Amino acid sequence: MKTALTRTKLLASALVVFAVIGGAAYYLLDRHAVTGLVSGTDYSEDQLNEGEVADINTLSLSEAKKRLNYLILDARDSINQIAMIESMRLEISPASKTDPVPAEKKELRYDEPFVPFPATQLSAALGALQQQAFAQVFFDNQSGLKLDVEPIREVLKRGALPDQRHEERYAVQAVSFRDGTQQPFTEVGVVSVEDEDTSKAELKVNKPVERIDVALTYQAYAGFKKIMLDPAHPKVAGEQGEIYQLTALADGSASLLLATPKDKSLVIQGLSADGKTLYSGGSSSNSSPTAEQKANLRAYYDELLRMQDHFSSYTTSAELQAHLEQFVKDLPDTASALTNVHATYHFEDTPASIVIYLLEPAQLQTVSLQMHNSVPPQSRYIAYDNATQKNGFIDNQGHWVVKPRFERIQYSEMPGVYHMQVGSTPEKDGWRQLLFKYFTFVPGGHTLKELPFEIIEKPINADLMIVERETNGPYGVYDLKKQQVVVPMKYVNVNVVGELFIGRPGLKTYGSDSDYGVWNLAGKELLAPRFSNIEVIGDYLYTTAGNDQQRDVYSLKLQKINPLGTTAIGAFIQGQPQLVQERKSRRFSFINPQGKTLPINLPYDEVEPFSNGMAVVKTGQRYGAVDTEGKQRVPLKYTTLNAFQKNLASAEMEGFKGLVLIDRNNTVVKKLGQYTTYSIPANSNDAKYSIWDTKEENRVNVFDADGAQIDSYQRE
Structure with missing residues (x-):
């Protein structure tokens, strides 16, 4: 039996005696407001017999009285400690008159804030997911389904507690095949109650599946309260x-x-x-x-006092012990709906x-999902033979059309092309390298054809793909429909844009041992390889001559846009005109996408391309800016003027040391000050300025394009 003393000590040991925390801090004060304190006789050491209830019957009556004194004192201390803690108030007070030297502020780490996501929101988010998918793999007489559940799990994480492992189960309900039939999973599925990974399922047939109906079960809380x-x-x-x-x-x-x-x-x-x-x-x-435990403790204390007052009525210490044990046994149950900590x-x-x-308590939720096969319909599918442990191909009816004889077959990123293990290198030092080749089927049959390249760089369309003869090139284009290389694999640093194949002949992706040119996807030369660089920006091609002195702009139909005798500067971006410069006169002008010179007067020594509708201009040592109509909005008065962001531009001017921000009407919006670094990408609003703090040495404040401070740090 649990003794009264044990119960009392459990209560006392659960309490925390708070120490005043050093430094200026919030902590517990004001003992005058304590309510519920009890007072009583203080006993000297020779009036106490420390111990429990269980052995009172071994004591003489005089020692039993001392034990009763000890139990009274112990219960009183417990009651008073509880009262003190519950009456403490949070106040502000410095713990010391001497303020400590402030330590250097450390860089703080932060957690992601918890955002409640109860059951109704969770269900709506699951319903809003895009079409869910599964992959089907085939065997000689069965098939397996692997559900793509990562998007679902990402949503379920939002409904879980921080650092809590969310658990969900998937149960396939019905299977719809590509031949138009549908069956319950219980008829065609392999049911395994021992499989913990329910994102996988097995079918007794190897027929291609179109979609499956899935019941998803998970835990979610109905609501929450914020305090x-x-x-x-x-x-x-x-x-x-x-x-x-x-x-x-x-x-x-x-x-x-x-x-x-x-x-x-x-x-x-x-x-x-x-x-x-x-x-x-x-x-x-x-x-x-709990409140119930405190009530029992107080009743126990009162009973101890009553026993002390009537101690003479007990004839033996055993009678005293029996009374205490019975009293504790008769106390009300302290079960509570609350947890006190x-x-x-x-x-x-x-x-x-x-x-x-x-x-709120988490409850089981169920939602119905429909998932579609991520393996597209095709005339044949990779299948694994359990008997031989080899791979081959089956048709839509599950019959072998290529006998299982390959160690491994994988679908590639190009439909109709397969990556297959064809052997391995001899073992050396316990290692061997697996050898793979790409294969496709000869049209009209089930004959495999080895393809003449090692790597598929990327598909271009349903028939064409960029391929590599070997790792790191050279590159070319293979036509799957024609089953031949249409652009020879002899180019590096390639780029395909629309119908254009851009690259340079050679074997090395680095260096400049050859120039860039343009071919069509049938391999016909459109621009001879004579350019040091060809860059695609938007819907335009920019070529740089081998001597880097001439830059031309072409449409994707390879119509040259900049007028004869001019070189292109910058690019057509955001619908803004293109800047060009005459090679002989060095005069600047702007042209439209048809190559027509716009009536914008530019009598300046230097002109920069438009950025967010404003072009920086310079005459002598002074900068200004014009808009897309040619109107000079910013006069030639600045010693530095950087590319305009969406709203403002940074500049330097006489009479102020450092950067200022001006708007399009030449109004100084903000004076930033002396800078250490800045980054100003054109045609964006992503500029960042690192400015020295005027009050604190070595502190740098970082401002965004609109002059708002976004960071601050101490520079070593």
Whole structure:
């Protein structure tokens, strides 16, 4: 039998005696407000006999009285400790008159904030998923289905608690075959209750499947309650006796007293002053007595006092022990719907507030899914023969059309082309290399044909693909329909755009031992290989002459756009005109996509391409800018003017040291100051400026394109 003393000690040991935390901190104060304290006789050491109830019957009556004194004192201490903790208030006070030297602020880590995602939202998100897929693999008389469940699991993670392993089960209900028939899974499936991975299933047939109906079951909580605690609001009480109380907040930790429903889950996170979720370093907790346990403890204490007052009525110590044991046995059941704990949570920094999410009990949910076969319909399928442990091909009826004789066969990224193991190198030092080749079927039959390349770089369309003769080239184009190489494999650094094959003849992907040219996808030369570079930007081709002095722009039909005698600068981007320069006169002009010169007067020494509708111009040592109509919106007054972002441009001017931001009407919007570095991509709004702080030495503040500060750091 559990003794009264044991029960009392369990209550006492569950309590936490709080130490005042050093430094300026939030901590528990104000003992004057304590309610529920009990007082009584203080006993000297010779009036106490420390011990438990179980051996009182071995004591003399005089020693039994001392044991009773000890039990009274122990119960009183437990009651008072509980009362002190429950009456403590969170206040602010410096623990020392001498403020410590502030340590250098460390770079903080943050957690992803918990975003509640209850059952209704989870179900809606699953329903909004794009078409789900599975892959079918074939055997000599069976087939296997592997469900692509990663998109589903990503959604289910949102409904799980942080660091909780979500579990789900998939049950195939019905199977629809590509011959138009449909059967319940119980008739055609292999049912295995022992298989824990339910994202796989086996069929008793090897017929190609079109789709399957799947029942997905998972756990989800129906709703949640959000509780916020901070120094101004340290306690929240619920209607059913729930308690959420902040008791200490300092030194990267927060202590809480919680009385929460046993059937609900808690997610507790610490927030910084700006609302970020602080990185969690774990937690520790101790049980705390429930209201029922405290009532029993008080009844037990009162009974001890009554026994002390009537001690003379006990004739033996055994009678005293029997009475105590019976009293404890008759106490009301202390079962409670609440769990009482004191917990301390540790964070990367002292939180400014604590957020608690109280989640309803998780319940089993079921949703119906329809999945489609990711292996497209075809005349034959790779199949594995269990008897020979080899691979071959079967037709739509499951009959072998290529006997199983290959160690491995894989589908490639090009439909109708297979990657097959044809052998291996001799074993050396315990290792051997597997040898693979690409194969396809000769049209009109089941005869395999080996293809003359080692690697498929990428498909171009249903018939054409870029291929490599061997690793790292050279590259060419293979026509699967014609079953021949149509662009010889003798080019490197290739690019296919529309009907154009761009590359340079040679074997080396590095160096400049040859020039770039353009061919069509039948191998006909369209632009001779005489260019040091050919770049595709949008719907245009830009060629750079071998001497790097001439740059021309072509349409994808290879119609030259820039006028004769001009070189192209920049590119057609975002519908803006193309900048060109006459080679002889060095005059600048803008042209449209038809190659027509636009009536934009450019009497400047230098002109830059348009960026977000503004072109920087320069005369002498001064910069300004014009818009796409040719109007000079920014006068020639700046010593530096960078490419315009969507709204502003950075510049340098006389009378101010460092960068300023100006708008399109030459208004100085913000003075940033002296810079250490900056990055200004054209035709974007992604500029970043690193500016020296004017007050703190070696501190750098980072601003975005619109002048908003986005970062700050100390430079060594």
